[in-house]
Amino acid sequence: MRIGALIGGWWLRELASWQVFLKRHALAEATYRRALALNENDDVARGFIANLLALRGANEEALRELQLLASVRPKQASIPFNMGFIQESLGQFSEAESSFRKALELDPKLDRAWYGLGLVLISQGRPTEALGALKRNTELQPMSPYGWYQLAMTHHHLGDAAEARRIKKHLEGFEPKVAAQLTRDLEQVPPQFESLRAQQG
Template sequence: MSVELKSIAARSWRYQLLKMKALTALVFAQRQWAEEIFDEMLADWPGDAYALASRAHLRSSRGAKTQAINDLKALVTTHPRRSAGDWFNLAYLLEAEGRLDEAEAAFRQAVELDSKLDRAWYGLGLCLIRMQRFEEAVAALKRNTELQPMSPYGWYQLARVHVDRQKPDEARRIIAHLKGFEPKVAAQLERETGLLA
Protein backbone atom coordinates (compact mmCIF):
# COMPACT_ATOMS: atom_id res chain seq x y z
CA MET A 1 0.00 0.00 0.00
CA SER A 2 1.39 3.40 -0.98
CA VAL A 3 2.08 6.13 1.56
CA GLU A 4 -0.78 8.19 0.10
CA LEU A 5 -3.29 5.34 0.45
CA LYS A 6 -2.12 4.70 4.02
CA SER A 7 -2.65 8.38 4.82
CA ILE A 8 -6.17 8.30 3.35
CA ALA A 9 -6.98 5.12 5.27
CA ALA A 10 -5.66 6.63 8.51
CA ARG A 11 -7.74 9.79 8.04
CA SER A 12 -10.81 7.73 7.27
CA TRP A 13 -10.22 5.58 10.35
CA ARG A 14 -9.74 8.71 12.50
CA TYR A 15 -12.95 10.22 11.17
CA GLN A 16 -14.94 7.06 11.94
CA LEU A 17 -13.38 6.85 15.41
CA LEU A 18 -14.32 10.45 16.21
CA LYS A 19 -17.83 9.89 14.89
CA MET A 20 -18.20 6.79 17.08
CA LYS A 21 -16.91 8.70 20.12
CA ALA A 22 -19.42 11.50 19.47
CA LEU A 23 -22.28 9.01 19.17
CA THR A 24 -21.17 7.32 22.40
CA ALA A 25 -21.06 10.69 24.15
CA LEU A 26 -24.59 11.44 22.97
CA VAL A 27 -25.89 8.02 24.07
CA PHE A 28 -24.60 8.78 27.56
CA ALA A 29 -25.99 12.35 27.47
CA GLN A 30 -22.49 13.84 27.51
CA ARG A 31 -23.47 16.71 25.25
CA GLN A 32 -20.50 18.96 26.05
CA TRP A 33 -18.08 16.13 25.32
CA ALA A 34 -19.89 15.42 22.04
CA GLU A 35 -19.64 19.08 21.07
CA GLU A 36 -15.90 19.03 21.77
CA ILE A 37 -15.55 15.97 19.53
CA PHE A 38 -17.43 17.77 16.75
CA ASP A 39 -15.04 20.72 17.25
CA GLU A 40 -12.16 18.30 16.76
CA MET A 41 -13.76 16.80 13.65
CA LEU A 42 -14.32 20.24 12.15
CA ALA A 43 -10.72 21.23 12.84
CA ASP A 44 -9.66 18.35 10.58
CA TRP A 45 -12.63 18.41 8.16
CA PRO A 46 -13.88 22.04 8.18
CA GLY A 47 -16.86 21.58 5.88
CA ASP A 48 -18.05 18.21 7.13
CA ALA A 49 -21.85 18.16 6.89
CA TYR A 50 -22.41 15.61 9.65
CA ALA A 51 -20.26 17.47 12.18
CA LEU A 52 -21.68 20.90 11.29
CA ALA A 53 -25.29 19.72 11.53
CA SER A 54 -24.65 17.82 14.75
CA ARG A 55 -22.80 20.66 16.43
CA ALA A 56 -25.49 23.14 15.34
CA HIS A 57 -28.13 20.93 16.97
CA LEU A 58 -26.17 20.73 20.22
CA ARG A 59 -25.52 24.45 20.26
CA SER A 60 -29.15 25.26 19.58
CA SER A 61 -30.25 22.88 22.34
CA ARG A 62 -28.10 24.68 24.91
CA GLY A 63 -29.32 28.10 23.77
CA ALA A 64 -26.25 29.16 21.79
CA LYS A 65 -28.39 30.20 18.85
CA THR A 66 -25.88 32.55 17.22
CA GLN A 67 -23.25 29.80 17.15
CA ALA A 68 -25.82 27.32 15.84
CA ILE A 69 -26.84 29.76 13.10
CA ASN A 70 -23.18 30.17 12.14
CA ASP A 71 -22.78 26.39 11.87
CA LEU A 72 -25.93 26.06 9.80
CA LYS A 73 -24.86 28.90 7.51
CA ALA A 74 -21.54 27.13 7.00
CA LEU A 75 -23.43 23.91 6.29
CA VAL A 76 -25.76 25.37 3.66
CA THR A 77 -22.93 27.35 2.09
CA THR A 78 -20.75 24.26 1.78
CA HIS A 79 -23.58 21.82 0.94
CA PRO A 80 -26.43 23.98 -0.46
CA ARG A 81 -28.41 21.13 -1.98
CA ARG A 82 -27.77 18.42 0.64
CA SER A 83 -31.07 18.73 2.47
CA ALA A 84 -34.13 20.95 2.66
CA GLY A 85 -34.04 20.17 6.39
CA ASP A 86 -30.73 22.03 6.73
CA TRP A 87 -32.32 25.16 5.27
CA PHE A 88 -35.40 24.69 7.44
CA ASN A 89 -33.30 24.42 10.61
CA LEU A 90 -31.43 27.59 9.67
CA ALA A 91 -34.67 29.42 8.85
CA TYR A 92 -36.28 28.30 12.10
CA LEU A 93 -33.44 29.71 14.20
CA LEU A 94 -33.24 32.92 12.18
CA GLU A 95 -36.98 33.47 12.58
CA ALA A 96 -36.72 32.84 16.32
CA GLU A 97 -34.00 35.48 16.50
CA GLY A 98 -36.15 38.00 14.61
CA ARG A 99 -33.92 37.95 11.54
CA LEU A 100 -36.97 37.77 9.31
CA ASP A 101 -35.53 38.64 5.90
CA GLU A 102 -32.84 35.99 6.27
CA ALA A 103 -35.38 33.51 7.64
CA GLU A 104 -37.72 34.07 4.71
CA ALA A 105 -34.91 33.43 2.22
CA ALA A 106 -33.93 30.21 4.03
CA PHE A 107 -37.55 28.97 4.24
CA ARG A 108 -37.93 29.65 0.50
CA GLN A 109 -34.75 27.70 -0.22
CA ALA A 110 -36.10 24.80 1.87
CA VAL A 111 -39.36 24.63 -0.10
CA GLU A 112 -37.48 25.01 -3.37
CA LEU A 113 -35.48 21.89 -2.50
CA ASP A 114 -38.52 20.01 -1.19
CA SER A 115 -41.90 21.43 -2.15
CA LYS A 116 -43.58 18.90 0.16
CA LEU A 117 -41.79 20.01 3.32
CA ASP A 118 -44.94 21.09 5.16
CA ARG A 119 -43.14 22.51 8.20
CA ALA A 120 -41.14 24.84 5.94
CA TRP A 121 -44.35 26.15 4.36
CA TYR A 122 -45.76 26.68 7.84
CA GLY A 123 -42.62 28.46 9.01
CA LEU A 124 -42.63 30.63 5.91
CA GLY A 125 -46.24 31.53 6.61
CA LEU A 126 -45.44 32.53 10.20
CA CYS A 127 -42.45 34.56 9.05
CA LEU A 128 -44.56 36.40 6.46
CA ILE A 129 -47.24 37.08 9.09
CA ARG A 130 -44.61 38.70 11.31
CA MET A 131 -43.56 40.80 8.30
CA GLN A 132 -47.24 41.73 7.76
CA ARG A 133 -47.18 40.33 4.23
CA PHE A 134 -50.54 38.68 4.66
CA GLU A 135 -51.31 37.80 1.02
CA GLU A 136 -48.07 35.83 0.73
CA ALA A 137 -48.68 34.27 4.15
CA VAL A 138 -52.06 32.99 2.93
CA ALA A 139 -50.40 31.26 -0.03
CA ALA A 140 -47.76 29.60 2.19
CA LEU A 141 -50.30 28.49 4.79
CA LYS A 142 -52.65 27.12 2.13
CA ARG A 143 -49.80 24.99 0.83
CA ASN A 144 -49.12 23.80 4.39
CA THR A 145 -52.77 22.80 4.86
CA GLU A 146 -52.75 20.96 1.52
CA LEU A 147 -49.78 18.92 2.74
CA GLN A 148 -51.09 18.47 6.31
CA PRO A 149 -54.88 18.69 6.04
CA MET A 150 -55.52 17.12 9.46
CA SER A 151 -53.07 19.32 11.38
CA PRO A 152 -54.83 22.24 13.06
CA TYR A 153 -51.80 24.55 13.17
CA GLY A 154 -51.83 25.75 9.58
CA TRP A 155 -55.61 26.11 9.62
CA TYR A 156 -55.47 28.12 12.84
CA GLN A 157 -52.89 30.54 11.46
CA LEU A 158 -54.74 30.80 8.15
CA ALA A 159 -57.94 31.78 9.95
CA ARG A 160 -56.04 34.40 11.97
CA VAL A 161 -54.54 35.86 8.78
CA HIS A 162 -57.99 36.10 7.19
CA VAL A 163 -59.17 38.05 10.25
CA ASP A 164 -56.16 40.38 9.87
CA ARG A 165 -57.03 40.80 6.18
CA GLN A 166 -60.61 41.77 7.11
CA LYS A 167 -62.00 38.62 5.48
CA PRO A 168 -64.23 37.21 8.24
CA ASP A 169 -66.16 34.89 5.91
CA GLU A 170 -62.94 33.07 5.00
CA ALA A 171 -62.10 32.71 8.69
CA ARG A 172 -65.61 31.39 9.43
CA ARG A 173 -65.20 28.73 6.71
CA ILE A 174 -62.00 27.55 8.35
CA ILE A 175 -63.60 27.50 11.80
CA ALA A 176 -66.46 25.39 10.40
CA HIS A 177 -63.93 23.08 8.75
CA LEU A 178 -61.98 22.70 12.01
CA LYS A 179 -65.14 21.78 13.90
CA GLY A 180 -65.15 18.54 11.92
CA PHE A 181 -61.85 17.27 13.32
CA GLU A 182 -60.45 19.77 15.85
CA PRO A 183 -63.44 21.23 17.73
CA LYS A 184 -61.24 22.61 20.54
CA VAL A 185 -59.18 24.65 18.08
CA ALA A 186 -62.37 25.82 16.37
CA ALA A 187 -63.78 26.92 19.73
CA GLN A 188 -60.53 28.72 20.54
CA LEU A 189 -60.72 30.61 17.25
CA GLU A 190 -64.34 31.55 17.93
CA ARG A 191 -63.35 32.94 21.33
CA GLU A 192 -60.33 34.81 20.02
CA THR A 193 -61.95 36.28 16.91
CA GLY A 194 -65.56 36.64 18.04
CA LEU A 195 -66.59 34.87 14.83
CA LEU A 196 -69.04 32.00 14.91
CA ALA A 197 -69.08 29.39 12.21
Protein backbone atom coordinates (compact mmCIF):
# COMPACT_ATOMS: atom_id res chain seq x y z
CA MET A 1 0.00 0.00 0.00
CA ARG A 2 1.21 3.51 -0.82
CA ILE A 3 2.51 5.62 2.08
CA GLY A 4 0.24 8.45 0.96
CA ALA A 5 -2.84 6.27 1.39
CA LEU A 6 -1.71 5.25 4.87
CA ILE A 7 -1.14 8.84 5.94
CA GLY A 8 -4.36 9.97 4.28
CA GLY A 9 -6.33 7.26 6.01
CA TRP A 10 -4.83 8.17 9.38
CA TRP A 11 -5.64 11.85 8.89
CA LEU A 12 -9.22 11.10 7.82
CA ARG A 13 -9.77 8.89 10.88
CA GLU A 14 -8.45 11.66 13.14
CA LEU A 15 -10.76 14.17 11.46
CA ALA A 16 -13.73 11.81 11.77
CA SER A 17 -13.04 11.26 15.48
CA TRP A 18 -13.35 15.00 16.06
CA GLN A 19 -16.57 15.07 14.05
CA VAL A 20 -17.95 12.30 16.27
CA PHE A 21 -16.88 14.26 19.35
CA LEU A 22 -18.78 17.28 17.98
CA LYS A 23 -21.79 14.99 17.32
CA ARG A 24 -21.63 15.62 13.58
CA HIS A 25 -22.32 11.98 12.92
CA ALA A 26 -23.38 12.15 9.27
CA LEU A 27 -20.22 14.06 8.42
CA ALA A 28 -18.10 11.62 10.44
CA GLU A 29 -19.61 8.65 8.61
CA ALA A 30 -18.79 10.26 5.25
CA THR A 31 -15.22 10.92 6.42
CA TYR A 32 -14.74 7.33 7.58
CA ARG A 33 -16.05 6.17 4.21
CA ARG A 34 -13.40 8.32 2.50
CA ALA A 35 -10.78 6.57 4.64
CA LEU A 36 -12.23 3.19 3.66
CA ALA A 37 -12.12 4.18 -0.02
CA LEU A 38 -8.38 4.74 0.35
CA ASN A 39 -7.93 1.34 2.00
CA GLU A 40 -10.71 -1.23 1.88
CA ASN A 41 -8.93 -3.14 4.66
CA ASP A 42 -9.13 -0.22 7.10
CA ASP A 43 -10.94 -2.14 9.83
CA VAL A 44 -10.83 0.84 12.22
CA ALA A 45 -12.83 2.96 9.77
CA ARG A 46 -15.20 0.07 9.06
CA GLY A 47 -15.82 -0.45 12.77
CA PHE A 48 -16.71 3.20 13.29
CA ILE A 49 -18.96 3.16 10.22
CA ALA A 50 -20.83 0.20 11.73
CA ASN A 51 -21.22 2.07 15.04
CA LEU A 52 -22.52 5.20 13.31
CA LEU A 53 -24.95 3.19 11.19
CA ALA A 54 -26.32 1.51 14.31
CA LEU A 55 -26.55 4.89 16.04
CA ARG A 56 -28.86 6.22 13.32
CA GLY A 57 -30.92 3.03 13.26
CA ALA A 58 -29.54 1.54 10.04
CA ASN A 59 -29.12 -1.79 11.81
CA GLU A 60 -29.10 -4.12 8.81
CA GLU A 61 -26.37 -2.05 7.14
CA ALA A 62 -24.43 -1.96 10.40
CA LEU A 63 -24.71 -5.73 10.68
CA ARG A 64 -23.30 -6.20 7.19
CA GLU A 65 -20.31 -4.02 8.04
CA LEU A 66 -19.70 -5.99 11.24
CA GLN A 67 -19.90 -9.29 9.37
CA LEU A 68 -17.21 -8.03 6.99
CA LEU A 69 -15.15 -6.90 9.96
CA ALA A 70 -15.54 -10.28 11.69
CA SER A 71 -14.10 -12.01 8.63
CA VAL A 72 -10.81 -10.12 9.03
CA ARG A 73 -10.80 -9.85 12.85
CA PRO A 74 -12.10 -13.29 13.91
CA LYS A 75 -10.52 -13.09 17.39
CA GLN A 76 -11.92 -9.70 18.44
CA ALA A 77 -14.72 -10.36 20.94
CA SER A 78 -16.27 -6.90 20.62
CA ILE A 79 -17.30 -7.60 17.01
CA PRO A 80 -19.64 -10.57 17.65
CA PHE A 81 -20.83 -8.77 20.79
CA ASN A 82 -21.90 -5.77 18.70
CA MET A 83 -23.44 -8.12 16.13
CA GLY A 84 -25.46 -9.76 18.90
CA PHE A 85 -26.67 -6.40 20.17
CA ILE A 86 -27.89 -5.42 16.69
CA GLN A 87 -29.41 -8.83 15.96
CA GLU A 88 -31.31 -8.62 19.24
CA SER A 89 -32.69 -5.21 18.26
CA LEU A 90 -33.84 -6.73 14.93
CA GLY A 91 -35.62 -9.57 16.76
CA GLN A 92 -33.11 -12.14 15.45
CA PHE A 93 -32.81 -13.83 18.82
CA SER A 94 -31.30 -17.13 17.72
CA GLU A 95 -28.62 -15.32 15.69
CA ALA A 96 -27.99 -12.95 18.59
CA GLU A 97 -27.54 -15.89 20.95
CA SER A 98 -24.92 -17.36 18.61
CA SER A 99 -23.11 -14.02 18.39
CA PHE A 100 -23.06 -13.49 22.15
CA ARG A 101 -21.81 -17.04 22.67
CA LYS A 102 -19.06 -16.43 20.11
CA ALA A 103 -18.04 -13.25 21.94
CA LEU A 104 -17.89 -15.18 25.22
CA GLU A 105 -15.87 -17.95 23.63
CA LEU A 106 -13.30 -15.27 22.72
CA ASP A 107 -13.56 -13.40 26.03
CA PRO A 108 -15.37 -15.21 28.88
CA LYS A 109 -15.07 -12.11 31.06
CA LEU A 110 -17.02 -9.84 28.71
CA ASP A 111 -19.77 -9.00 31.19
CA ARG A 112 -21.96 -7.16 28.65
CA ALA A 113 -22.09 -10.29 26.49
CA TRP A 114 -23.36 -12.34 29.47
CA TYR A 115 -26.07 -9.71 29.96
CA GLY A 116 -27.00 -9.76 26.26
CA LEU A 117 -27.11 -13.56 26.29
CA GLY A 118 -29.42 -13.47 29.30
CA LEU A 119 -31.82 -11.14 27.52
CA VAL A 120 -32.01 -13.18 24.32
CA LEU A 121 -32.56 -16.38 26.30
CA ILE A 122 -35.48 -14.68 28.07
CA SER A 123 -36.81 -13.53 24.70
CA GLN A 124 -36.68 -17.14 23.49
CA GLY A 125 -38.64 -18.38 26.51
CA ARG A 126 -35.65 -19.92 28.31
CA PRO A 127 -35.55 -18.10 31.67
CA THR A 128 -33.88 -20.94 33.58
CA GLU A 129 -30.91 -20.79 31.21
CA ALA A 130 -30.97 -17.00 31.40
CA LEU A 131 -30.38 -17.16 35.16
CA GLY A 132 -26.89 -18.54 34.65
CA ALA A 133 -25.94 -15.84 32.17
CA LEU A 134 -27.33 -13.03 34.32
CA LYS A 135 -25.62 -14.37 37.44
CA ARG A 136 -22.32 -14.39 35.56
CA ASN A 137 -22.95 -10.81 34.42
CA THR A 138 -23.45 -9.62 37.99
CA GLU A 139 -20.43 -11.58 39.21
CA LEU A 140 -18.22 -9.86 36.65
CA GLN A 141 -19.91 -6.48 37.05
CA PRO A 142 -21.29 -6.23 40.61
CA MET A 143 -22.46 -2.65 40.04
CA SER A 144 -24.59 -3.53 37.01
CA PRO A 145 -28.05 -2.31 38.03
CA TYR A 146 -29.82 -3.68 34.97
CA GLY A 147 -28.12 -7.04 35.34
CA TRP A 148 -29.46 -7.26 38.90
CA TYR A 149 -32.86 -6.00 37.73
CA GLN A 150 -33.18 -8.69 35.05
CA LEU A 151 -31.92 -11.34 37.45
CA ALA A 152 -34.58 -10.39 40.00
CA MET A 153 -37.35 -10.37 37.40
CA THR A 154 -36.27 -13.79 36.12
CA HIS A 155 -36.30 -15.24 39.65
CA HIS A 156 -39.73 -13.62 40.11
CA HIS A 157 -41.09 -15.25 36.98
CA LEU A 158 -39.71 -18.63 38.03
CA GLY A 159 -41.52 -18.36 41.36
CA ASP A 160 -38.58 -17.50 43.62
CA ALA A 161 -40.08 -14.39 45.22
CA ALA A 162 -37.66 -14.51 48.15
CA GLU A 163 -34.59 -14.26 45.91
CA ALA A 164 -36.21 -11.46 43.89
CA ARG A 165 -36.79 -9.51 47.13
CA ARG A 166 -33.22 -10.17 48.26
CA ILE A 167 -31.90 -8.71 45.01
CA LYS A 168 -34.22 -5.71 45.38
CA LYS A 169 -32.78 -5.07 48.83
CA HIS A 170 -29.27 -5.34 47.41
CA LEU A 171 -30.11 -2.85 44.64
CA GLU A 172 -31.47 -0.35 47.16
CA GLY A 173 -27.96 -0.10 48.58
CA PHE A 174 -26.39 1.36 45.44
CA GLU A 175 -29.04 2.09 42.79
CA PRO A 176 -32.28 3.22 44.50
CA LYS A 177 -33.98 4.39 41.27
CA VAL A 178 -33.63 0.99 39.62
CA ALA A 179 -34.67 -0.65 42.91
CA ALA A 180 -37.82 1.49 42.94
CA GLN A 181 -38.61 0.43 39.37
CA LEU A 182 -38.01 -3.18 40.34
CA THR A 183 -40.41 -2.81 43.29
CA ARG A 184 -43.14 -1.66 40.91
CA ASP A 185 -42.40 -4.30 38.29
CA LEU A 186 -42.40 -7.17 40.76
CA GLU A 187 -46.12 -6.50 41.10
CA GLN A 188 -46.74 -7.50 37.50
CA VAL A 189 -45.50 -9.87 34.81
CA PRO A 190 -43.09 -8.13 32.42
CA PRO A 191 -44.03 -8.22 28.70
CA GLN A 192 -41.23 -10.62 27.75
CA PHE A 193 -42.69 -13.21 30.17
CA GLU A 194 -46.35 -12.88 29.19
CA SER A 195 -46.18 -15.61 26.55
CA LEU A 196 -44.58 -17.98 29.04
CA ARG A 197 -47.34 -17.43 31.56
CA ALA A 198 -49.92 -18.13 28.84
CA GLN A 199 -48.15 -21.42 28.02
CA GLN A 200 -48.24 -22.42 31.65
CA GLY A 201 -52.01 -21.95 31.67
